Amino acid sequence: MDYEVVIGLETHAELSTITKLFCGCSTKFGAEPNTQVCPVCLGMPGVLPVVNKKAFEYALKAAIALNCTINRYTNFDRKSYYYPDLPKNYQISQNYYNLGIDGYMTIEVNNVIKKIRMHNVHLEEEAGKLIHPENAGADYSLVDFNRAGVPLLEIVSCPDMRNATEVESYMHALKKILLYTGISDCKMQEGSLRFEASISLRKIGEEKLGNRVEMKNLNSMKSVLKAIEYETSRQSELLDRGEKIERETRLWDEIRERSVRMRSKEEAQDYRYFPEPDLLPFVIDEKWICSIQETIPELPLERKQRFVETFQLSDYDAGLLIEDKILADFFEECLKEVNLPKVFCNWIINDLLREVKEKKLDITSLKIKPDQLASLVIMIDKGTISNTIAKEVFSEMIDTGKEPKAIVEEKKLVQISDEGQISEILDKVIASNPNAIEDYKKGKKNALAFLMGQVMKESKGKANPKVVNELLKSKLEG
Amino acid sequence: MKLLSFTALQIRRKILAREIRTSDLIKELYERINKVDPDVQSFLALNEKAAFDAAKEIDQKIANSVKVGLLAGIPIAIKDNICTEGIATTCASKILRNFIPPYDAFVIKRLKEEDAIIIGKTNLDEFAMGSSTENSSYKITRNPYNLNCVPGGSSGGSTAAVAADIAFMALGSETGGSIRQPAALCGVVGLKPTYGRVSRYGLIAFGSSLDQIGPVAKDVCDTALLLSVIAGKDKHDSTCADIGVPDYLKGIDGGVKGFRVGVPVEYFGKGLDDDVRTAVDKALKIYEKLGAKIVEVSLPHTEYAVAVYYIVANAEASSNLARFDGVRYGFRSNDVKGIDEMYCRSRSEGFGNEVKRRIMLGNYALSSGYYDAYYLKASKVRNLIKKDFDEVFKKIDCIICPTSPVPAFEIGERVNNPLEMYLSDIYTIPANLSGIPGISIPCGFSKKGLPIGLQILTNCFEEAKMLQIAYAFERETDFHLAKPKL
Ligand SMILES: [Zn+2]
Numbered sequence: 001m002d003y004e005v006v007i008g009l010e011t012h013a014e015l016s017t018i019t020k021l022f023c024g025c026s027t028k029f030g031a032e033p034n035t036q037v038c039p040v041c042l043g044m045p046g047v048l049p050v051v052n053k054k055a056f057e058y059a060l061k062a063a064i065a066l067n068c069t070i071n072r073y074t075n076f077d078r079k080s081y082y083y084p085d086l087p088k089n090y091q092i093s094q095n096y097y098n099l100g101i102d103g104y105m106t107i108e109v110n111n112v113i114k115k116i117r118m119h120n121v122h123l124e125e126e127a128g129k130l131i132h133p134e135n136a137g138a139d140y141s142l143v144d145f146n147r148a149g150v151p152l153l154e155i156v157s158c159p160d161m162r163n164a165t166e167v168e169s170y171m172h173a174l175k176k177i178l179l180y181t182g183i184s185d186c187k188m189q190e191g192s193l194r195f196e197a198s199i200s201l202r203k204i205g206e207e208k209l210g211n212r213v214e215m216k217n218l219n220s221m222k223s224v225l226k227a228i229e230y231e232t233s234r235q236s237e238l239l240d241r242g243e244k245i246e247r248e249t250r251l252w253d254e255i256r257e258r259s260v261r262m263r264s265k266e267e268a269q270d271y272r273y274f275p276e277p278d279l280l281p282f283v284i285d286e287k288w289i290c291s292i293q294e295t296i297p298e299l300p301l302e303r304k305q306r307f308v309e310t311f312q313l314s315d316y317d318a319g320l321l322i323e324d325k326i327l328a329d330f331f332e333e334c335l336k337e338v339n340l341p342k343v344f345c346n347w348i349i350n351d352l353l354r355e356v357k358e359k360k361l362d363i364t365s366l367k368i369k370p371d372q373l374a375s376l377v378i379m380i381d382k383g384t385i386s387n388t389i390a391k392e393v394f395s396e397m398i399d400t401g402k403e404p405k406a407i408v409e410e411k412k413l414v415q416i417s418d419e420g421q422i423s424e425i426l427d428k429v430i431a432s433n434p435n436a437i438e439d440y441k442k443g444k445k446n447a448l449a450f451l452m453g454q455v456m457k458e459s460k461g462k463a464n465p466k467v468v469n470e471l472l473k474s475k476l477e478g
Numbered sequence: 479m480k481l482l483s484f485t486a487l488q489i490r491r492k493i494l495a496r497e498i499r500t501s502d503l504i505k506e507l508y509e510r511i512n513k514v515d516p517d518v519q520s521f522l523a524l525n526e527k528a529a530f531d532a533a534k535e536i537d538q539k540i541a542n543s544v545k546v547g548l549l550a551g552i553p554i555a556i557k558d559n560i561c562t563e564g565i566a567t568t569c570a571s572k573i574l575r576n577f578i579p580p581y582d583a584f585v586i587k588r589l590k591e592e593d594a595i596i597i598g599k600t601n602l603d604e605f606a607m608g609s610s611t612e613n614s615s616y617k618i619t620r621n622p623y624n625l626n627c628v629p630g631g632s633s634g635g636s637t638a639a640v641a642a643d644i645a646f647m648a649l650g651s652e653t654g655g656s657i658r659q660p661a662a663l664c665g666v667v668g669l670k671p672t673y674g675r676v677s678r679y680g681l682i683a684f685g686s687s688l689d690q691i692g693p694v695a696k697d698v699c700d701t702a703l704l705l706s707v708i709a710g711k712d713k714h715d716s717t718c719a720d721i722g723v724p725d726y727l728k729g730i731d732g733g734v735k736g737f738r739v740g741v742p743v744e745y746f747g748k749g750l751d752d753d754v755r756t757a758v759d760k761a762l763k764i765y766e767k768l769g770a771k772i773v774e775v776s777l778p779h780t781e782y783a784v785a786v787y788y789i790v791a792n793a794e795a796s797s798n799l800a801r802f803d804g805v806r807y808g809f810r811s812n813d814v815k816g817i818d819e820m821y822c823r824s825r826s827e828g829f830g831n832e833v834k835r836r837i838m839l840g841n842y843a844l845s846s847g848y849y850d851a852y853y854l855k856a857s858k859v860r861n862l863i864k865k866d867f868d869e870v871f872k873k874i875d876c877i878i879c880p881t882s883p884v885p886a887f888e889i890g891e892r893v894n895n896p897l898e899m900y901l902s903d904i905y906t907i908p909a910n911l912s913g914i915p916g917i918s919i920p921c922g923f924s925k926k927g928l929p930i931g932l933q934i935l936t937n938c939f940e941e942a943k944m945l946q947i948a949y950a951f952e953r954e955t956d957f958h959l960a961k962p963k964l
Contacts, residue, residue, distance in 0.1 A: 039579075047714075
């Protein structure tokens with residue numbers, strides 16, 4: 001039978017604040033275990049939390065960017081459960097008055113725009129990390145509390161996705177928004193961006209939602225997609241056999257590529273939520289919301305559409321540019337120098353990205369600056385250097401951050417357009433390649449290309465190809 | 479008069495005038511502790527060496543005419559649920575046996591800044607849960623006026639120590655009357671500040687929305703002095719108010735002429751001991767004589783206060799005490815298999831019965847399906863109780879009523895009847911629920927010679943007025959000068 005898959009996503013993103021949510025400890029990743037801790041984030045007796053305003057601001061920013069209604073009156077709640085990585089055995093989270101509710105995000109699948117609704121966006125604290133000793137039979141585990149208390153944003157979507165492609169698009173689009181707004185570094189390998197999926201099936205045409213299965217332990221976007229595929233076939237097989245789907249939580253087994261039951265609905269925890277008495281409720285100032293709103297940049301999808309419409313870029317090219325805010329910003333900075341959108345787009349998505357990939361560069365700290373790329377393009381346009389030379393210069397600019405003019409002068413790379421000078425080179429080449437001249441006269445067209453190549457080689461790439469081409473033809477014909 | 483019978487202000491004057499040396503004072507104090515405390519049992523731990531070191535330092539400062547703090551050389555006892563860096567802080571619980579905090583509570587920092595001398599940690603009901611100090615896992619503190627009686631609780635160790643002249647002052651903490659009730663039963667002064675007046679940072683939480691640290695002292699002026707030191711904004715406590723702290727001694731002798739004193743009818747009903755009623759009535763007469771106008775008022779939601787309190791306080795406690803799990807500090811049960819058994823056995827063996835009872839009640843009130851009926855409903859009724867006070871304080875300056883319905887009861891008398899024990903706090907709980915400040919001052923003795931406390935309540939952040947009203951009575955009477963025979 002055919003079923004419709006209904007998918008909702010819960011996303012956890014660690015916010016890029018310098019300090020933790022309720023204390024002054026550093027959030028820097030990768031430190032020695034338990035070196036970024038204090039009585040507060042260790043849950044020592046007698047300590048109290050104090051909210052990090054920056055984290056609150058980032059969460060608000062996300063809620064606004066995701067078109068949420070902001071709860072002007074908001075507070076924190078305690079979510080209780082026992083786990084050794086949770087120092088107080090309750091997590092300070094939000095339940096009764098989430099920061100943002102009823103939002104949406106637009107995704108694009110096969111050129112079709114779709115709205116995915118957001119149930120809520122809220123702020124909470126991260127837990128620590130359990131470290132299990134490698135030797136089998138060890139009767140202990142260790143806990144590292146460096147991550148405990150790092151601000152965590154939870155974004156809960158409505159069950160509005162219908163297939164893995166939409167989910168993939170959603171994850172990418174959400175990640176881009178978080179990166180564009182600068183509130184999270186979204187490093188999945190460091191765990192600063194994580195997804196959990198809830199998946200249910202229903203007969204096509206049916207209104208009522210089926211029992212949902214919550215899927216945890218999804219370590220990458222790839223595993224999210226794999227888990228959805230696996231769950232879809234597992235559930236449809238069960239339904240085909242006339243069995244019922246139980247509401248449960250399952251864990252994704254990355255190695256075996258299958259899901260296993262973690263707990264059933266009956267075993268579901270009672271989190272005993274109640275308002276956090278150590279923190280007073282907040283009444284968010286309208287002015288604050290407005291000022292945060294102003295700091296939200298144009299979001300990826302809108303920017304892409306603008307690039308297509310304003311600069312006549314292809315949808316594909318514009319998509320590549322907006323993939324990373326730094327690239328899109330770089331592109332627009334170049335345009336401020338000289339308005340050649342297609343030229344710059346090519347330089348960025350071909351040359352710049354290739355160099356970044358080959359040289360394994362960090363895109364956030366490029367040495368080349370937009371105005372420098374613009375100077376290079378102007379030099380080509382004016383005929384000061386050839387395209388071939390420009391690539392060489394560009395590579396050097398990437399390495400050193402030097403001005404293209406300086407590189408060109410230093411290496412004496414200025415293009416030769418003087419007919420007399422070129423003529424001298426041509427004569428030399430013609431004289432030393434009699435076979436090629438013979439071939440050309442016999443009508444072999446590639447002989448011309450060969451001769452061109454020889455000229456360029458002789459001139460160390462500096463001869464103006466246009467002039468060479470014209471002169472060469474006239475010499476050979478004449 | 480013996481040195482240890484003086485008040486803190488009197489002893490400060492002598493220290494500053496170089497009539498006595500702090501180290502001699504401390505020496506005499508520990509001698510008396512060794513003599514008297516085996517009977518009273520108020521201290522869980524003494525801080526003798528550090529106290530002597532601090533005393534020498536202060537003597538040095540004074541000898542060199544270096545400026546000293548407001549509490550220079552004054553020996554202070556600390557309730558053992560307030561964190562002291564390097565000194566074990568146990569909450570009188572087995573689960574925190576040998577727990578040494580890595581930091582000082584805000585109030586401890588303040589005391590040290592003002593050159594007070596911390597002499598030891600005092601006994602309490604485990605995690606401050608109780609009204610008799612019988613729920614301690616370590617010892618039962620006795621009332622200095624009658625060693626067969628309880629000192630009240632949960633700050634019974636602090637109030638007994640001050641009453642026995644083995645501490646000049648003490649810090650206690652309140653969630654539902656735990657300073658005022660034992661102060662009344664031990665014949666000393668105890669003050670619960672407005673919620674948010676004193677930082678809770680470093681106070682091991684019981685009911686976070688109710689807890690406050692407050693002073694215990696021999697008289698009203700010493701109480702004012704200690705409050706001036708510990709009150710004020712602390713950036714580590716978001717619930718602590720950013721309101722300036724006055725010098726509470728200034729204007730304390732302003733009298734009560736023209737003040738309107740409210741007497742709530744609900745506080746004089748069934749269950750009030752005759753001796754207590756008589757003493758409070760006499761006190762009201764004195765206020766009248768001093769020029770105050772006594773008016774009858776009503777706080778109609780009083781009857782719900784105890785029920786609301788035991789839902790709110792226990793719900794918060796069940797969550798606050800979740801961190802005592804044996805994972806990072808404190809007691810961990812031996813020979814356990816797996817984390818669940820470790821949690822279960824560590825907590826079962828580490829907590830006493832009353833604490834376990836309250837954790838269970840609290841968890842129940844927060845459970846899904848019961849939250850609305852219990853916690854949420856209780857929070858709403860709590861607002862009504864607060865409104866009662868808002869209404870009456872529009873018409874009056876203060877409320878005067880008994881602190882405790884009965885004087886000190888005998889040890890063991892109420893331990894098997896939690897409900898009766900809970901009613902010990904019937905007159906003190908409403909102030910915690912509504913956040914207003916309250917003070918208990920000595921106002922007489924029962925026929926059996928046990929102290930009786932008079933309670934004064936004012937509107938939020940009116941501690942100065944409250945102390946002024948208390949002092950007016952103290953100046954007219956000598957109940958605060960009485961000493962137990964030890
Ligand atoms: Zn910390």
